Amino acid sequence: GAVVSQHPSWVICKSGTSVKIECRSLDFQATTMFWYRQFPKQSLMLMATSNEGSKATYEQGVEKDKFLINHASLTLSTLTVTSAHPEDSSFYICSASQHPFGETQYFGPGTRLLVL
Amino acid sequence: AQKVTQAQTEISVVEKEDVTLDCVYETRDTTYYLFWYKQPPSGELVFLIRRNSFDEQNEISGRYSWNFQKSTSSFNFTITASQVVDSAVYFCALSEVYNNAGNMLTFGGGTRLMVKP
Numbered sequence: 001g002a003v004v005s006q007h008p009s010w011v012i013c014k015s016g017t018s019v020k021i022e023c024r025s026l027d028f029q030a031t032t033m034f035w036y037r038q039f040p041k042q043s044l045m046l047m048a049t050s051n052e053g054s055k056a057t058y059e060q061g062v063e064k065d066k067f068l069i070n071h072a073s074l075t076l077s078t079l080t081v082t083s084a085h086p087e088d089s090s091f092y093i094c095s096a097s098q099h100p101f102g103e104t105q106y107f108g109p110g111t112r113l114l115v116l
Numbered sequence: 117a118q119k120v121t122q123a124q125t126e127i128s129v130v131e132k133e134d135v136t137l138d139c140v141y142e143t144r145d146t147t148y149y150l151f152w153y154k155q156p157p158s159g160e161l162v163f164l165i166r167r168n169s170f171d172e173q174n175e176i177s178g179r180y181s182w183n184f185q186k187s188t189s190s191f192n193f194t195i196t197a198s199q200v201v202d203s204a205v206y207f208c209a210l211s212e213v214y215n216n217a218g219n220m221l222t223f224g225g226g227t228r229l230m231v232k233p
Binding site: 002032034041042043044046049091093095097099103104105106107108109110112 | 151158160163207226
């Protein structure tokens with residue numbers, strides 16, 4: 001149980017294009033989903049928290065117009081990197097939890113984005 | 117504010133050695149949860165354990181064991197008889213309850229464990 005999928009696992013795109021990453025909880029309903037970014041040999045950096053049906057809460061320094069998050073259902077959240085640039089190249093990981101307040105977050109396999 | 121410190125950035129051991137990964141946390145909340153995750157080279161974070169602040173019993177799961185000590189704000193992780201497949205980055209994380217509206221995790225910097233054959 002508690003499986004989270006992420007698609008695509010790899011994406012290479014040209015500078016200026018937009019990229020959409022999907023995060024799905026496969027066997028549970030996720031009240032909250034999280035999006036993280038991880039640079040090589042670094043820890044995870046929380047980008048935003050999203051609850052189904054409401055606007056995402058972005059961490060300080062994360063551009064909401066650059067990283068669009070949609071949490072349309074209890075099993076699906078999407079992250080769209082708009083007008084991607086080489087500095088957006090990173091490893092993006094989503095996680096999902098079934099309940100608030102200390103509930104375990106289960107992580108997707110991550111998406112490696114390379115912007116040329 | 118909450119903080120998690122994993123002072124060991126990299127540890128290298130030879131297979132079959134025991135190894136302990138340290139985790140020290142700071143929180144003003146009286147109710148909180150502590151986690152350990154494993155991130156193998158593939159990148160996916162694998163959940164290992166979740167412990168609430170009221171349960172200080174040590175836990176053992178196969179070759180893995182955890183030592184939670186509130187007095188020293190530590191939640192250390194020991195791998196007994198390490199194996200090459202244990203090579204990964206291990207993250208300790210903290211989730212406060214009352215000071216945390218969104219169930220956020222605060223991660224430590226991670227410890228890269230390399231187990232050599």
